[in-house]
Amino acid sequence: MIINNVKLILENEVVDGSIDINDGVITRYADSHSRLPGALDGEGGWLLPGLIELHTDNLDKFFTPRPKVDWPAHSAMSSHDALMVASGITTVLDAVALGDVRDGGDRLENLEKMINAVEHSQRRGVNRAEHRLHLRCELPHHTTLPLFEQLMHREPVTLVSLMDHSPGQRQFANREKYREYYQGKYQLNDHDMACYEEEQLALAERWSQPNREAIAAHCRARNIALASHDDATAEHVLESHQLGSVIAEFPTTFDAAQASRQHGMSVLMGAPNIVRGGSHSGNVAAHSLAQAGLLDILSSDYYPASLLDAAFRVALDEGNAFTLPQAIHLVTRNPARALNLNDRGVISEGKRADLVLAHWHGEHVHIGNVWRQGKQVF
Incomplete structure (x- = not known):
């Protein structure tokens, strides 16, 4: 699974990019967008650890x-x-x-x-x-x-x-x-x-x-x-x-x-x-x-x-x-x-793909999707 077009909240910085997940684990993240057609569009939301x-x-x-x-x-x-x-x-x-x-x-x-x-x-x-x-x-x-x-x-x-x-x-x-x-x-x-x-x-x-x-x-x-x-x-x-x-x-x-x-x-x-x-x-x-x-x-x-x-x-x-x-x-x-x-607890290669995708609406942050070990649970 690839989640694309997100603001990745990493340990020390926030980068616009994408993330790859395989078998419940983060395999790669990048400060660039994926061009693969099957990638999930995060619509510019925040992607952070679960x-x-x-x-x-x-x-x-x-x-x-x-x-x-x-x-x-x-x-x-x-x-x-x-x-x-x-x-x-x-x-x-x-x-x-x-x-x-x-x-x-x-x-x-x-x-x-x-x-x-x-x-x-x-x-x-x-x-x-x-x-x-x-x-x-x-x-x-x-x-x-x-x-x-x-x-x-x-x-x-x-x-x-x-x-x-x-x-x-x-x-x-x-x-x-x-x-x-x-x-x-x-x-x-x-x-x-x-x-x-x-x-x-x-x-x-x-x-x-x-x-x-x-x-x-x-x-x-x-x-x-x-x-x-x-x-x-x-x-x-x-x-x-x-x-x-x-x-x-x-x-x-x-x-x-x-x-x-x-x-x-x-x-x-x-x-x-x-x-x-x-x-x-x-x-x-x-x-x-x-x-x-x-x-x-x-x-x-x-x-x-x-x-x-x-x-x-x-x-x-x-x-x-x-x-x-x-x-x-x-x-x-x-x-x-x-x-x-x-x-768990950080977006890093080899860590569990426990992730939250959230968007800012008005004055509040709203949760759109949640994954635990790469499986969407919300």
Whole structure:
């Protein structure tokens, strides 16, 4: 297959040209147009590597589309997969939560169903994107470590993050923000919310630190990539580094992001944070980190379509020094490197032909076609 008449977003430059694909691999690219009659006309669009998503809980929405609605696994997985490729995502780490912040929540009930759906659909070859697993370990819970020890052997497990959403620290250093979020999420009255808050503080005191240390040790032993989550202070970051974290997910302060970079961790921030212009939790804005040169990876988190949109917004922001190739690295090359997925993430000879063709319409970029290993999936 030849894709012609495209603006190729390479590692360090953008060139007008064409690309040749054979047996799912990029065999050649050129800064000239092909004259062969069978070439696909890209109509001058951007051709970039397939997007790599490290942290999305989008799968939850399809398994439980409404409260108390339990959706069939095959349909849920298929719909989620379709949305991924429609967003330009060709490699996705589906994030599943271990140790729900509220016992009996839908995430805990759906855990095994979601993991089986990812594993079985990937094994059968029915997915359009490549799906792997990201185990989000909510540390202040007695179920977290036993669940992790059951699941860490599963083949798709690629990334583990250590999370603590208890009140008064990290994402919820502002206790009012904590109450606002969880009172709305669980429809709790003031009395029930106060009881819930005290319960979470007690759980954190009992379980967070032993779970953090035990899970990190398992990851080091099994060579599973480890991510910190919502680090807020230099002390948090130092601990994450000592535990072996390679990715700093959503640092909540400028100082934590800077310390993460100094310790060699890739700083990951939310693409919705870029699109919306700030954090919904009131923490450091991703565009501020981009302007300071402290942004390495973007994740769509809860909104898949934000990923490519955010990358282009970073490229267009005159307040930072990102070129278009560097901005595209945030959603392609950099996440691939963080996980040692060395066969993808760049347009280069011998790499996987995971590709996205996009066009600029008005003020927005629109995805026209997506290929995974040379096969058109959107």
